[in-house]
Amino acid sequence: MTFKLGLTGSIGMGKSTTAQMFRDEGCEVWDADAAVHRVYAAGGSAVGPMRAAFPQAIVDGAVDRGALKTIIAADPTALKTIETIVHPLLKQDRADFLANATADILVYDIPLLFETGGNAGMDAVACVSVDAQTQEARVLARGTMTAEQFQMIREKQMPDAEKRARADYVIVTDTLEHARAQVQNIVSTIRAGLRNA
Numbered sequence: 001m002t003f004k005l006g007l008t009g010s011i012g013m014g015k016s017t018t019a020q021m022f023r024d025e026g027c028e029v030w031d032a033d034a035a036v037h038r039v040y041a042a043g044g045s046a047v048g049p050m051r052a053a054f055p056q057a058i059v060d061g062a063v064d065r066g067a068l069k070t071i072i073a074a075d076p077t078a079l080k081t082i083e084t085i086v087h088p089l090l091k092q093d094r095a096d097f098l099a100n101a102t103a104d105i106l107v108y109d110i111p112l113l114f115e116t117g118g119n120a121g122m123d124a125v126a127c128v129s130v131d132a133q134t135q136e137a138r139v140l141a142r143g144t145m146t147a148e149q150f151q152m153i154r155e156k157q158m159p160d161a162e163k164r165a166r167a168d169y170v171i172v173t174d175t176l177e178h179a180r181a182q183v184q185n186i187v188s189t190i191r192a193g194l195r196n197a
C-alpha cells in the first residue's frame with residue numbers, strides 16, 4: 001500500500017528543506033514548484049500559452065520568472081491568469097511521478113495544497129510553520145523578492161494559522177534538528193499504520 005502525504009506551508013516556511021528530510025527517510029517527493037520550473041523551461045508546455053497571455057514574459061524561449069514578478073506587481077489579477085494556465089499543466093507531471101514511484105510514502109510538496117483543494121486526494125497533510133518574522137527574514141535573505149513582492153504573495157495564500165488548524169501534522173521549522181526529529185516521527189507513525197493495515 002502507498003501512503004500519500006501532502007506537504008504544504010506558506011512561502012518561505014521551509015517546505016523544500018523539509019521535503020529533503022522526507023527523501024532522507026526513503027520517501028519519494030513530487031515538488032510542485034520544481035514542476036513549474038519544468039513547464040516554464042524552453043520547450044516546456046507552459047511556454048506557448050504563457051506567450052499568448054504575456055508576450056513580455058518570454059525570454060530566450062522560456063518563461064522568465066523575473067519578468068513574471070514585474071507583471072504580477074503591476075497587475076494584481078495576473079497571478080490568477082498564470083495559475084489558470086499553469087495548474088492544469090502540472091497534472092501530467094504529477095501523473096508521471098505516480099506512475100514511476102516505488103516508495104511506501106509519497107510526499108506531495110505543494111504550496112497551494114489547501115487553496116486548490118488538493119488535500120482531498122491525500123491520506124494526510126503536514127504543514128510546515130515558523131513565526132512570521134522568521135518567515136519574512138528567510139524569504140528576503142534569498143534576495144529573489146522585494147518586501148512588496150513577498151507581502152503580495154503572502155496575502156494571496158491561506159493564513160498560516162488556518163493551514164495549521166487544517167493539517168494532520170504541523171512541523172515547526174525553527175531549527176533543522178527539530179524539523180528532522182518531527183519528520184522522523186511522522187514517517188514512523190505512517191509506517192506503523194501501513195504495517196497494521
Ligand SMILES: CC(C)(COP(=O)(O)OP(=O)(O)OC[C@H]1O[C@@H](n2cnc3c(N)ncnc32)[C@H](O)[C@@H]1O)[C@@H](O)C(=O)NCCC(=O)NCCS
Pocket residue numbers: 009010011012032033036065068069072079082083086111112144145153156157
Ligand atoms: C510568482 C512566481 C513568478 C515567483 O517565482 P520565484 O522563482 O520567485 O518563486 P518560487 O516559484 O520558488 O515560489 C516561491 C513561493 O511563492 C509562493 N507562490 C508561488 N506561486 C503562487 C501563487 N500562484 N499563489 C500564492 N503563492 C504562490 C509559494 O509559496 C512558493 O513556494 C512563480 O512562483 C510563479 O510563476 N507562480 C505561478 C505558478 C504557481 O501557481 N505556482 C505555485 C505552485 S502550484
Ligand SMILES: Nc1ncnc2c1ncn2[C@@H]1O[C@H](COP(=O)(O)OP(=O)(O)OP(=O)(O)O)[C@@H](O)[C@H]1O
Pocket residue numbers: 009010011012013014015016017018033111138139172173174175176177179
Ligand atoms: N528547520 C529549519 N531550520 C532552520 N532554517 C530552515 C529550516 N527550514 C528551512 N530553513 C531555511 O529557511 C529558508 C526557506 O526554506 P525553504 O526554501 O525550504 O522554504 P520553502 O517553504 O520551500 O520556500 P518557498 O515557499 O518560498 O518555496 C531557507 O533559507 C532554509 O535554509
